[in-house]
Amino acid sequence: MTSYRRPVPSLDIRPLDPRDDAVLAAWHATYLASNRHGREVSAPWMKEEIRAQLTVASPGQRMLAFGGYVDGQVVSTATIELPLQDNLNLAHIELDTHPGQRNRGHGSAMLAHLEAVAREHGRSLLVAETATPYDGPPDGAGHPNVEFLVHRGFTFAIGDVMRVLDLPADQAMLRRLADAAAAHHAGYQIRQFRDRVPDDLVESFGRLIGQLNTEAPQGELTIEQEVFDEARIRADEEVFRASGRSKYTTVAVRDGEVVAYSELVVPAHDPGRVYHWGTLAARQHRGHRLGLATKARNLLWLQEEQPDARLLMTYNAEVNAHMIAVNEALGFRPVERLGEFQKELS
Numbered sequence: 531m532t533s534y535r536r537p538v539p540s541l542d543i544r545p546l547d548p549r550d551d552a553v554l555a556a557w558h559a560t561y562l563a564s565n566r567h568g569r570e571v572s573a574p575w576m577k578e579e580i581r582a583q584l585t586v587a588s589p590g591q592r593m594l595a596f597g598g599y600v601d602g603q604v605v606s607t608a609t610i611e612l613p614l615q616d617n618l619n620l621a622h623i624e625l626d627t628h629p630g631q632r633n634r635g636h637g638s639a640m641l642a643h644l645e646a647v648a649r650e651h652g653r654s655l656l657v658a659e660t661a662t663p664y665d666g667p668p669d670g671a672g673h674p675n676v677e678f679l680v681h682r683g684f685t686f687a688i689g690d691v692m693r694v695l696d697l698p699a700d701q702a703m704l705r706r707l708a709d710a711a712a713a714h715h716a717g718y719q720i721r722q723f724r725d726r727v728p729d730d731l732v733e734s735f736g737r738l739i740g741q742l743n744t745e746a747p748q749g750e751l752t753i754e755q756e757v758f759d760e761a762r763i764r765a766d767e768e769v770f771r772a773s774g775r776s777k778y779t780t781v782a783v784r785d786g787e788v789v790a791y792s793e794l795v796v797p798a799h800d801p802g803r804v805y806h807w808g809t810l811a812a813r814q815h816r817g818h819r820l821g822l823a824t825k826a827r828n829l830l831w832l833q834e835e836q837p838d839a840r841l842l843m844t845y846n847a848e849v850n851a852h853m854i855a856v857n858e859a860l861g862f863r864p865v866e867r868l869g870e871f872q873k874e875l876s
Contacts, residue, residue, distance in 0.1 A: 546595035564626035576799035582773035590762040605631040684871040688749025693862035711819035774798030780828035790820035806844035
């Protein structure tokens with residue numbers, strides 16, 4: 531008996547026009563379907579957030595997006611983020627294929643396209659992330675998303691864990707933690723600001739947040755410290771404004787310098803969600819419980835301002851025992867793994 535196999539249509543890859551709302555909506559629907567498929571909790575970008583990332587210029591990074599079409603329908607989406615002030619060999623990529631269109635070669639075609647784009651921009655290292663179940667192995671071995679990357683030359687660099695906290699968190703517990711920490715950092719000033727970094731703090735704040743990539747565990751990732759000067763910080767604030775996101779920041783200040791910080795991000799287009807961004811204490815100021823203090827105080831403030839918030843999400847490297855202990859003290863629970871993979875381009 532002769533076996534006939536239906537030919538796989540070729541993928542028509544086009545740059546995404548974020549100003550065409552119909553095109554962006556179709557692209558985002560496919561991206562969202564892929565991102566949420568088979569997951570208890572996911573953290574996708576909303577449509578207006580993608581638009582802002584693609585249309586508001588920043589000196590720090592540039593994002594490009596592409597759609598893969600078959601018979602006029604979006605079956606695959608991709609973004610590539612290119613750092614512009616540091617890590618100039620690097621390209622961060624994200625690739626999604628609609629659940630009903632997988633295992634047809636679309637992902638491979640889109641990945642090949644992203645590699646070509648990266649080379650055109652002088653990049654030699656690709657970094658990609660993929661989610662796997664929490665009850666699986668730390669490197670996600672055996673999961674289809676991981677096997678896709680590994681079979682195409684990517685290697686596992688570090689494993690993260692997504693943790694979530696149901697809100698509102700216990701206010702009394704947060705106050706106890708903040709008060710207990712306060713005894714360890716007398717002489718430090720705690721300051722809070724929403725969205726815009728105050729002018730007198732912007733320079734030292736930028737120096738501190740630029741260290742997050744190198745001070746937090748990075749495993750086998752080859753990443754250098756980031757540059758966050760005032761121009762980049764102000765441009766990123768405009769991206770936030772355009773995307774409908776608000777950022778709550780609590781910092782510790784010593785002698786006019788920001789020496790610790792913690793950030794929470796509230797998306798207007800994804801009601802009820804809150805995302806925990808960076809928390810870091812400068813190396814020479816550790817041991818004063820500034821990480822716990824800024825995290826607890828920031829969450830107290832956010833819950834006063836955002837009483838409808840229902841779920842707080844964060845990621846930690848699995849080897850970051852100190853920050854995991856802080857998050858567990860706040861009540862976070864693990865729900866999913868996130869593997870970070872890299873590939874050297876020849």
